[in-house]
Amino acid sequence: MPHGPNRRQALAAAAGAGACAAGLGVAAGPALAVNDYAEQIIKFTGGTKPIGARVKLDLPELAENGNTVSMAVKVDGPMTAASHLEEILVLAPNNPNARVVRFRFSPTSVPEAATRIRLAESQNVIAVAKMSDGTCFFTAREIKVTIGGCGG
Amino acid sequence: MAETKPRIRLDKNDVKRGDTIEVKTLVSHVMETGLRHDADGKLIPRMIINKFTCELNGKLVFECDPESAVSANPYFQFKFKPEESGTLKFTWIDDEGTRTEATETIKVS
Numbered sequence: 077m078p079h080g081p082n083r084r085q086a087l088a089a090a091a092g093a094g095a096c097a098a099g100l101g102v103a104a105g106p107a108l109a110v111n112d113y114a115e116q117i118i119k120f121t122g123g124t125k126p127i128g129a130r131v132k133l134d135l136p137e138l139a140e141n142g143n144t145v146s147m148a149v150k151v152d153g154p155m156t157a158a159s160h161l162e163e164i165l166v167l168a169p170n171n172p173n174a175r176v177v178r179f180r181f182s183p184t185s186v187p188e189a190a191t192r193i194r195l196a197e198s199q200n201v202i203a204v205a206k207m208s209d210g211t212c213f214f215t216a217r218e219i220k221v222t223i224g225g226c227g228g
Numbered sequence: 229m230a231e232t233k234p235r236i237r238l239d240k241n242d243v244k245r246g247d248t249i250e251v252k253t254l255v256s257h258v259m260e261t262g263l264r265h266d267a268d269g270k271l272i273p274r275m276i277i278n279k280f281t282c283e284l285n286g287k288l289v290f291e292c293d294p295e296s297a298v299s300a301n302p303y304f305q306f307k308f309k310p311e312e313s314g315t316l317k318f319t320w321i322d323d324e325g326t327r328t329e330a331t332e333t334i335k336v337s
Contacts, residue, residue, distance in 0.1 A: 179290070
């Protein structure tokens, strides 16, 4: 967002055009606006409705430092030639950007992965898994964040 | 991009067919989110690793597309059951196109 007189102009223009909260961006108050995580899910699954099963998302209940939160994700159940794990997309609905990371697997993969992520505030992190036959599964895991990390 | 070499740890390099190898990787990178401002109030542009791949003999084993919500000095851990011996090649690519590569040899009998 531009600073100085330009910022005032931008805000005035946004208000004048009735663009409201959307035009002002996400950093307005204590709670960040919800991002486009729902659209990201639809894009990822290709419209298939994900089933709430099989995916396990491992996150601490409480993260002292939102800048580096350990996260592991796995998909339970048998992997067969017909239906094995292809991708997992992790989303943070209350981060500035919904997408956190996308993992892509091969037929020789064990269906799990781990990394460290940034979370801006307490939220329900979502993991969506896509299988080779197009079926999708998901889970959500609540995590409290004491000091937010500026995730993208 | 990385001032130091990436760190790769395989729990084993020599396995029987059907065994699992666990891979842990760590690379130095600031993973600048594109949301921070410098002392003058200017936005610091995004600069992250946006692709990590692991291939065995040229075939994809595991791939990761991080966004700026992946922490600085990205850590990736994954497991696989190799079906052939050969060279594991690890590649990290960032927003500027800088590539960092590393390899490990594995044996499957």
